Amino acid sequence: MASSKDRQRKLARAKLDRQMARRAASTRRKRQVRAGIGSALALLLIALGSFWALGGFDSEPTNDPAAMDVCAWTTQDTQVNTNLKDVGTPPTRDLPTTGTRPMTITTNQGEPVTVQLDLAKAPCAAASFTHLAGKAFFDNTKCSEITTEGAVRCGDPTDTGFGGPTYTFFDENVPAGSADDPSATPSAEPSGTPTTTASASPSGSPSPSPSATAASARYPAGTVAMIGTPPGANGSQFLIFFKDFVTAEPKYSVVGTVTAGLDVIKKIGALETVDNGSGSKVKPKTDVVIQSLTVGEPSSTDPTAVPPASTPPASPSASPTAAGVS
Known part of the structure; x- marks a missing residue:
């Protein structure tokens, strides 16, 4: 046990x-x-x-306008055109596309001229002006021509008619032609005063009132527009109209409107002209010098709510012809 x-x-x-x-x-x-x-x-x-x-972790592409290219700049060859000045190119995206932007042009002809750039209708032209102004591109340059259309032509540093930056951009805001709006066709009057369809009458009837003329003008006095060399290839050259210009075939991109100093532009438009070397008497005999051109910050102001500088109606004898730019 x-x-x-x-x-x-x-x-x-x-x-x-x-x-x-x-x-x-x-x-x-x-x-x-x-x-x-x-x-x-x-x-x-x-x-x-x-x-x-x-x-699987890639984000879906968005259609954010601020992240998309707003403008395209076409590079130009300086060997083809030696009058071009290389100051780089403006940005292609993150550009303001609403509201307005103030531009001030100071010349040797009187008080500064202020312009309201339309960011909604001509964002690329406004971006180009802003870029070039930041490079002092326009400072101490001459306005090379007083056109037969009733505008002062500026923005060419070489004073040859062929100068500009080493990039161009396309037209943006060209007014509709008479084919799209038959209510405003040029009159047979030498002054170029338009006759509307509604007011057409037999020979000898009075011409339209000045207010009707200004309303139907494709480029009213005070309009600021780009002029390309060749047409459609805009760079730095621009027109400031001192008369109402009526044309059946608009060809200039409207970029803004003069808000003050239109009397200075009219004064320049009245200067005596001389031969510019091509056989055309369009160059101001007195040098018109842009001492400075500056562009301010964008504003949300509606450009249609700000009228152009008030000016007396153009008389028939002073109205421009519909001739092209020399």
């Missing part, structure tokens, strides 16, 4: 075996859990890697 000590040793041994078995089972469970977690993480990493490789 076993002694009490033997029974105690057996019980202790059995207890130890049970404890060791429980510990072994617990260790196996922990290992299984770790293995499961590791396998799950591995599968998750594989899945995420495959998703990334297939472009």
Whole structure:
């Protein structure tokens, strides 16, 4: 018969075996859990890697206008036209396309001329003016021509008619021609005064009132427009009209309106002209110098709410002809 000590040793041994078995089972469970977690993480990493490789994390393209190109600038070859001046190019995106921007032109002919640039209708022309003004491109340059259309032509640093920056941009805001608006066709009068369809009458009837003339003019006095060389390839040259210009075939991009100083432009338009070297007497005999041209910060002002500088109606004898720019 076993002694009490033997029974105690057996019980202790059995207890130890049970404890060791429980510990072994617990260790196996922990290992299984770790293995499961590791396998799950591995599968998750594989899945995420495959998703990334297939472009799953790529963001969808947005149509944010501020992130899109607003303007395109076409580079010009200075070897073809040696009159061009390289001052870089304006930005193509993040350009203001609403409201207006003030531009101030100071000449040697009197008080400064202020212009309101239309950012909605001519954002690229306004961006070009802003860029060039920041480079002092227009400072101490001459206005090279008084056109037969009733405008002062400026913006050519070389005073040759062919100067500009080493980039061009397309037309933006050319008024509609008479084919699109038959209510405003040029009159047969030498003065170029238009006759509207509604007021047409037999020969000898009075011509339209000055207010009707200004309303139907494609380029009213005070209009600022780009002029390209060749047409449609705009650079830095621009026109400021001192008379209402009526034409059946508009070809100049309207960029803004004179808000003050139109009398200075009229004064320049009345200067005596001389031959510009091409046989045309269109160059001002007295030098018209742009001492500085600056462009201010954009404004949310509606350009249609600001009328051009008030001027007396042009008399028939002073109205411009519809001749092209020389």
